[in-house]
Amino acid sequence: MTTVDKSRLPSRYVSVGPKSAPHRSYYYAMGMTEQEIAQPFIGVATCWNEAAPCNISLMRQAIAVKQGVHNAKGTPREFTTITVTDGIAMGHAGMKSSLVSRDVIADSIELTMRGHCYDGLVGIAGCDKSLPGMMMVMVRLNVPAVFMYGGSILPGQYKGRDVTVQDVFEAVGQHSAGKISERDLHELECVACPSAGSCGGQFTANTMACVSEAMGLSLIGASDQPAPFESRDDYGRQSGEAVMAIIAQQIKARPRDVVTLKSLENAARVVAASGGSTNAALHLPAIAHEAGIAFDLFDVAEIFRSTPYIADLKPGGKYVAKDLYEAGGVRIIIKALMEGGYIHGDCMTVSGKTIGEEINACSFPQEQVVVRPVANPLSPTGGVVGLKGNCAPDGAIVKVAGVAKKQFEGPARVFDCEEDAFEAVQSNDIEEGCVIVIRYEGPKGGPGMREMLATTAALYGQGKGDSVALITDGRFSGATRGLCIGHVGPEAAEGGPIGLLEDGDIIVIDADAGILDVKVDDAEMARRRTHWQPRSHEYQSGAIWRYAQTVGSARQGAVTHPGAAHETHVFADI
DSSP states (O other): OOOOOOTTSTTHHHHSSGGGHHHHHHHHHTTOOHHHHHSOEEEEEEOOOSSSTTTTTHHHHHHHHHHHHHHTTOEEEEEEOOOOOHHHHTTSGGGGGHHHHHHHHHHHHHHHHHHHTOSEEEEEEOSTTHHHHHHHHHHHHOSSEEEEEOOBOOOEEETTEEEOHHHHHHHHHHHHTTSSOHHHHHHHHHHSOOSSSBOSSSSHHHHHHHHHHHHTSBOTTTTTSOTTOTTHHHHHHHHHHHHHHHHHTTOSOSHHHHOOHHHHHHHHHHHHHTTOOTTHHHHHHHHHHHHTOOOOHHHHHHHHHTSOBOBOBTTTSSBOHHHHHHHTOHHHHHHHHHHTTOSOTTOBOTTSSBHHHHHHTSOOOTTOSSBOOTTSOSBSSOSEEEEEETTEEEEEEEEOTTOSOOEEEEEEEEESSHHHHHHHHHTTOOOTTOEEEEOSOSTTTTTSOOBOHHHHHHHHHTTOTTTOEEEESSBOOTTOOSSEEEOOSSOGGGTOGGGGOOTTOEEEEETTTTEEEESOOHHHHHHHHHHOOOOOOSOOSHHHHHHHHHOOOGGGTOOOSOOGGGOSOOGGGO
């Protein structure tokens, strides 16, 4: 490959001509050669840290990415950003930091890229919010960029069966109900997470990894291998080479060439078909927002409703990410959907080929049992559906994969925070047949829109997962199962109807019809509204306070800035 002309690349500001002599002196201090300074600068961003297993293999994979950039005559510059790991933040006030971290990740990478004038980006992410955060900033900056997932954890083995961290959360409920001993709980926790990598079910990390391939921001196949497998390093090298090819060959495969309305629809199809996390209905609108594309919760939900559920993955199904890898990977989900006419095959990917060209090169393996053809789905509609009604005028979302009972009607049991609800569950103070309402947990009201896995898993562990329902203006983990409805909007802190509910109100849920209603007439709701007062929260300074001042609705992706629709310039064009 010949040397790339830097006259139109951002790095010309810090590496070309006499005025850049002070900048180049810093590069020499780091051992860079004149040739390396003359090449395109590629940011290699990871979320490596020692917070959780999701992130500890990312340094190794970054080395492989850098080798790929070197091979293609580019100069990689590695840097790291934060993560908040949901499995550790779950069930306490730490979860208020989780969704906030998505936007901090995007912002921190943006500032690093802008400040150092990097020409391209390879982003490697492992934990739930770091995946959409990386993808959001790629679209925001629009420099040549390739996303790479860090890979899933290997399944744990407990009493002859595969287990994940979901089983540990549910075991907490089993223990509180006296169904298992403390010794059993301890044995399970010691084996559930046996390696590096992100949670092994079709939870948020694996869901968003599928999104990255279906949307075209990742090389096909790069999400499949578990994190400990060194074969992932080949995809790291290929990702580094791919970003350089976009620059050197001027391939029309920048993030905003890749992320279009049609590719977002492809991504939503794969989420629904795989029984993926409800959090995708938050993150896909946020990614769309970075491209100036109108694509909200209702758009996502409509696609979910018209997509067959075909991948038998936990938490609603039987299998884990390693099983999907051995069956053929994310590409066979896309292949099945494409053969059924559900995928726009003309969408560009970062390889320079269309998704159709990439997927047509593979075949659907008939002998595996993880992914079904669309002619024989697990259910005819997607594993995730949207809801709307007088309780949720701005919508709500529920994962129905593996849920037998999709209609529910019962009296409300209202809580103003997750801690109070969890305490009631742990104390066995929840009656069967009720609808638990957890409010003031939305993006503004939480602040931070916490996930409720600790509460939902405890209910399931107690054997009440099918006999109660739960609605919240907060979120749910991708590991949540049961009739658990999140993203209820408008949120309570904004005066939404969920903030007006009272104990005993009859809540009506119909996941087939897409309805979330409360049997209270308009006059009574209007009367209650006259007495409603906004609530203060305890975060009156710092990052979470700042987030609450700027964050928008869950319907639009809980975004914190005006987005591409209000841009006057794009970083890539400086």
